Amino acid sequence: MSAGAGAPATPVLSAARIVVKVGSSSLTTRQGALDGDRVDALVDALAARRAAGSDVVLVSSGAIAAGLSPLGLARRPRDLASQQAAASVGQGLLVHRYTAAFARHGLAVGQVLLTAEDVIRRAHYRNAQRTLFRLFALGAVPVVNENDTVATHEIRFGDNDRLAALVAQLVQADALVLLSDVDGLYDGDPRKPGATLIPRVADPAELAGLEDRIGGTGSSVGTGGMATKVEAARIAAAAGIPTLLTSAALAGAALRGEQVGTSFLPTGPRRPPRLMWLAHASSPRGRLVLDDGAVRAVVSRGASLLPAGITRVSGEFAAGDPVELVDPAGLPVARGLVNYDAGELPGLLGRSTHELAAELGPAYEREVVHRDDLVVLPR
Numbered sequence: 075m076s077a078g079a080g081a082p083a084t085p086v087l088s089a090a091r092i093v094v095k096v097g098s099s100s101l102t103t104r105q106g107a108l109d110g111d112r113v114d115a116l117v118d119a120l121a122a123r124r125a126a127g128s129d130v131v132l133v134s135s136g137a138i139a140a141g142l143s144p145l146g147l148a149r150r151p152r153d154l155a156s157q158q159a160a161a162s163v164g165q166g167l168l169v170h171r172y173t174a175a176f177a178r179h180g181l182a183v184g185q186v187l188l189t190a191e192d193v194i195r196r197a198h199y200r201n202a203q204r205t206l207f208r209l210f211a212l213g214a215v216p217v218v219n220e221n222d223t224v225a226t227h228e229i230r231f232g233d234n235d236r237l238a239a240l241v242a243q244l245v246q247a248d249a250l251v252l253l254s255d256v257d258g259l260y261d262g263d264p265r266k267p268g269a270t271l272i273p274r275v276a277d278p279a280e281l282a283g284l285e286d287r288i289g290g291t292g293s294s295v296g297t298g299g300m301a302t303k304v305e306a307a308r309i310a311a312a313a314g315i316p317t318l319l320t321s322a323a324l325a326g327a328a329l330r331g332e333q334v335g336t337s338f339l340p341t342g343p344r345r346p347p348r349l350m351w352l353a354h355a356s357s358p359r360g361r362l363v364l365d366d367g368a369v370r371a372v373v374s375r376g377a378s379l380l381p382a383g384i385t386r387v388s389g390e391f392a393a394g395d396p397v398e399l400v401d402p403a404g405l406p407v408a409r410g411l412v413n414y415d416a417g418e419l420p421g422l423l424g425r426s427t428h429e430l431a432a433e434l435g436p437a438y439e440r441e442v443v444h445r446d447d448l449v450v451l452p453r
């Protein structure tokens with residue numbers, strides 16, 4: 075694949091695997107119906123990239139928007155149950171439309187609906203990963219959305235921008251492309267005069283001070299606005315994945331690797347997806363308060379967390395759940411998957427693993443959080 079003659083290229087050009095996210099506002103007409111022409115144009119751009127040899131995952135919003143007019147709803151409902159009902163009607167229509175559009179290119183579509191639970195629980199996330207990899211191997215295009223009909227307020231992503239960043243880590247993508255109704259990130263509200271496009275963000279920290287100008291949704295069907303896109307780019311960048319943010323109208327140019335929109339460069343090394351999910355997607359079920367020595371061991375030496383370095387435990391968790399590790403002042407320093415239930419831990423605190431194993435049996439020689447199941451948070 076080569077970028078247009080003379081045009082500078084973005085990291086999308088050389089990406090062997092790309093996750094592309096499209097927002098509701100780019101798929102629906104002003105009246106709120108699914109816009110078949112726009113779906114076809116997007117699918118043509120994705121199919122061209124597939125034909126050039128890249129794996130492509132589409133994270134598509136639009137289920138709630140597509141369900142509005144069949145249900146006679148004039149606007150996006152505010153309550154969760156009506157949004158879920160609209161999503162259940164709209165998701166079928168959306169996938170039906172994608173199936174027809176990809177069929178024009180001889181490509182099959184695989185619907186993958188994910189909840190936040192699926193990214194917290196290791197077994198679920200491995201399942202999702204296996205399905206996605208098998209879809210690539212079989213030549214199908216995964217079309218991902220949040221499983222809106224079963225997600226509750228507490229466990230909802232609510233926006234597909236962050237979901238797309240997490241899917242990009244899950245499939246070890248080389249680039250994330252976020253398509254919206256605006257052609258990039260601006261230094262102010264793009265609907266107001268004077269705002270200029272930011273072509274390149276080397277580190278999201280550069281955006282400090284712009285937060286109040288990176289606003290909410292510009293349409294009646296979108297959800298997160300620009301803020302969740304910047305957050306998604308930050309998550310991907312920290313996992314070593316570059317992000318390109320532009321409009322759906324420029325999808326073809328973006329996927330040909332042309333320099334359009336805003337490029338966010340990676341800020342961290344590529345890391346195992348499991349740890350990034352732990353850092354960004356998991357909701358901790360409990361807190362372990364560490365003494366100063368344990369903080370140093372975990373943060374500076376990359377050691378496992380042992381019972382001897384824990385002073386307090388709170389929360390309701392079972393072995394295998396994500397927990398937050400905090401310093402004596404209560405500041406989060408790391409997250410990890412805990413090896414014991416909440417009920418078991420208080421009796422073990424402050425004691426050495428040798429002593430515990432001698433008294434309670436070899437099962438108690440385990441670390442509370444193994445270093446391989448632990449991710450240190452940025453300070």
Ligand SMILES: Nc1ncnc2c1ncn2[C@@H]1O[C@H](COP(=O)(O)OP(=O)(O)O)[C@@H](O)[C@H]1O
Nearest residue numbers: 097098099254260289291292296297298299300
């Ligand atoms: N600084 C900014 N730069 C670009 N767009 C912004 C900015 N602040 C707010 N927006 C708004 O964010 C909107 C895109 O978010 P959203 O409506 O959630 O889109 P989508 O449905 O594609 O996810 C744009 O239409 C724009 O009006």
Ligand SMILES: N[C@@H](CCC(=O)OP(=O)(O)O)C(=O)O
Nearest residue numbers: 098135136137138233234297
């Ligand atoms: N899962 C929801 C999408 C929510 C969402 O993130 O929407 P958008 O801001 O348009 O990307 C739906 O399909 O309607």
